[in-house]
Amino acid sequence: MATPxxxxxxxxxxxxxGHAARLAHxxxxxxxxxxxxxxxxxxxxxxxxxxxxxxxGASGCGKSTLLNLVAGLDRPSAGSIETxxxxxxxxxxxxALFPWxxxxxxxxxxxxxxxxxxxxxxxxxxxxxxxxxxxxxYGKRVHELSGGMRQRVALARALAQASDLLLMxxxxxxxxxxxxDVLHDELTRIWRETNLSVLFVTHNVREAVRLAQRVVxxxxxxxxxxxxxTIDIPxxxxxxxxxxxxxxxEITEExxxxxxxxxxx
Amino acid sequence: MxxxxxxxxxxxxxxxxEAGLDALDSVQIRRTPVREVxxxxxxPPVLAIVLVLAVWQLLVTLEVTDEGKLPSPGAVWxxxxxxxxEGTLLExxxxxxxxxxxxxxxALAIGTPLGLLVARVGVIRTAIGPILAGLQSLxxxxxxxxxxxxxxxxxxxxxxxxxxxxxxxxxxxxxxxVDQVPPLFLRAGRTLGATGLKGAWHIVMPAAxxxxxxxxxxxxxxxxxxxxxxEIIASSPDLGLGLGQLLENGxxxxxxxxxxxxxxxxxxxxxxxxxxxxxxxxxxVLRRRGLLVKA
Numbered sequence: 427m428a429t430p431x432x433x434x435x436x437x438x439x440x441x442x443x444g445h446a447a448r449l450a451h452x453x454x455x456x457x458x459x460x461x462x463x464x465x466x467x468x469x470x471x472x473x474x475x476x477x478x479x480x481x482x483g484a485s486g487c488g489k490s491t492l493l494n495l496v497a498g499l500d501r502p503s504a505g506s507i508e509t510x511x512x513x514x515x516x517x518x519x520x521x522a523l524f525p526w527x528x529x530x531x532x533x534x535x536x537x538x539x540x541x542x543x544x545x546x547x548x549x550x551x552x553x554x555x556x557x558x559x560x561x562x563x564y565g566k567r568v569h570e571l572s573g574g575m576r577q578r579v580a581l582a583r584a585l586a587q588a589s590d591l592l593l594m595x596x597x598x599x600x601x602x603x604x605x606x607d608v609l610h611d612e613l614t615r616i617w618r619e620t621n622l623s624v625l626f627v628t629h630n631v632r633e634a635v636r637l638a639q640r641v642v643x644x645x646x647x648x649x650x651x652x653x654x655x656t657i658d659i660p661x662x663x664x665x666x667x668x669x670x671x672x673x674x675x676e677i678t679e680e681x682x683x684x685x686x687x688x689x690x691x
Numbered sequence: 692m693x694x695x696x697x698x699x700x701x702x703x704x705x706x707x708x709e710a711g712l713d714a715l716d717s718v719q720i721r722r723t724p725v726r727e728v729x730x731x732x733x734x735p736p737v738l739a740i741v742l743v744l745a746v747w748q749l750l751v752t753l754e755v756t757d758e759g760k761l762p763s764p765g766a767v768w769x770x771x772x773x774x775x776x777e778g779t780l781l782e783x784x785x786x787x788x789x790x791x792x793x794x795x796x797x798a799l800a801i802g803t804p805l806g807l808l809v810a811r812v813g814v815i816r817t818a819i820g821p822i823l824a825g826l827q828s829l830x831x832x833x834x835x836x837x838x839x840x841x842x843x844x845x846x847x848x849x850x851x852x853x854x855x856x857x858x859x860x861x862x863x864x865x866x867x868x869v870d871q872v873p874p875l876f877l878r879a880g881r882t883l884g885a886t887g888l889k890g891a892w893h894i895v896m897p898a899a900x901x902x903x904x905x906x907x908x909x910x911x912x913x914x915x916x917x918x919x920x921x922e923i924i925a926s927s928p929d930l931g932l933g934l935g936q937l938l939e940n941g942x943x944x945x946x947x948x949x950x951x952x953x954x955x956x957x958x959x960x961x962x963x964x965x966x967x968x969x970x971x972x973x974x975x976v977l978r979r980r981g982l983l984v985k986a
Contacts, residue, residue, distance in 0.1 A: 497882055499878060499882065513882070515882065516878075518875065518879065520875055522876065522878070522879035525979075526897040526900065526979065535893060539883050539885055539893070569980065569981020574713070574716065587882075587883065587884075604712065611705050
């Protein structure tokens with residue numbers, strides 16, 4: 427295993443001067459070492475403790491691959507990845523909840539695998555469900571929940587890992603616009619209530635600007651860091667705020683430029 | 692933290708909005724009322740059975756063939772009540788059912804670890820996977836002859852035939868179940884820390900359960916069929932009277948009602964075990980996972 431599997435406890439959290447994740451010259455190619463296809467090329471990126479970073483890019487920019495590397499599900503071909511807080515939590519585009527367990531038991535499984543004693547699991551699971559405003563849904567089956575509720579349970583399950591770093595792989599892409607909007611508000615609220623660092627992958631420019639303190643634009647094939655923006659629009663933001671829209675236009679232009687380059691040869 | 696910069700009203704709005712969305716989107720699960728179950732699930736098969744009995748009786752009344760070949764439903768019922776009055780009916784049923792159940796449990800104990808090994812260990816899968824899949828198409832009657840010669844005319848021979856019939860089904864069901872586990876569950880499990888044995892126990896096994904149950908169901912059918920083949924072919928006074936021997940005795944005595952009765956009883960046991968045990972179990976598992984779509 428490339429990543430350390432020790433558990434992050436509150437007192438072990440990295441000091442504010444450190445980093446929640448540090449990627450140094452990370453490259454990834456698939457296929458053989460000679461004829462392989464380069465997907466990520468020399469990515470260096472730090473996520474500070476408590477920072478919210480979105481990775482933005484078009485299809486094929488390797489952003490999901492990058493998250494898999496940070497999550498420890500795959501190994502980089504070159505470079506190094508440090509996550510001092512231990513194994514990061516990961517949320518997918520699909521809720522990935524286990525259908526043989528209730529909503530509450532899904533959260534409890536994460537607590538169990540984290541090593542929390544049995545007696546503390548039920549109250550902690552209920553607290554986490556309360557945090558995502560699903561206090562009454564402990565005994566609900568996954569198929570009885572709406573798409574938005576499922577993603578909130580998935581968020582509660584990710585939070586149950588008590589990791590410093592939450593990786594999110596387009597978690598709201600499959601939701602309707604109203605629900606997505608609400609979940610943006612919820613995620614911002616929860617992020618501000620906890621000390622969580624978030625690395626959020628999306629291809630939705632407005633979503634990136636709505637949520638993040640920093641937006642990192644990736645170019646495609648191979649994925650390289652093309653540009654970064656630091657966003658100081660105060661939270662809570664709305665997706666329709668003028669400042670969000672204005673910056674989104676600028677970033678979209680840049681993103682389109684990146685995509686256009688691929689049509690030229 | 693949020694409330695320091697945000698008016699309280701906004702937080703309340705969000706909670707209210709979310710509660711509204713949840714209420715609008717949630718799926719309402721409704722259990723079918725008993726009357727509807729009786730009307731739609733019980734009535735059609737009962738009608739079908741009544742129809743078959745009526746046609747049967749009609750054929751006997753019209754004397755399409757002599758009674759030695761086609762006994763009347765009444766004569767078969769007569770054989771049944773005779774056996775019941777002699778007290779042999781339950782004994783014969785129990786002899787066969789207990790053999791089949793014990794054989795099935797043995798097959799379960801062997802087929803499950805075997806299936807796990809084939810599913811999870813690449814070399815073993817390449818080595819015996821195709822043979823295991825092929826064994827399912829080999830009629831278990833074929834095993835009776837060698838089993839009698841190896842083990843003699845006794846219960847061990849019966850169990851050997853059951854095992855050779857049922858173990859491949861159970862193992863293959865489990866392999867298929869494991870193969871169909873969505874990769875997303877495995878990735879989600881790994882990020883939660885469920886790797887190795889923990890992953891097998893918390894993720895792979897429960898995710899593979901529907902396929903495993905389908906394998907068990909088929910394994911039971913194969914157990915029962917194998918046992919009947921063994922009982923019909925290998926009869927000996929030492930073995931005790933089971934349903935297969937009952938059928939064979941009917942043939943030797945030209946007792947057509949007895950033969951019909953034996954066939955009905957064999958069919959009935961197969962249906963009953965499936966209907967009383969495997970089907971409810973399978974439906975319960977699928978319903979809990981939201982995989983049972985109501986027509």
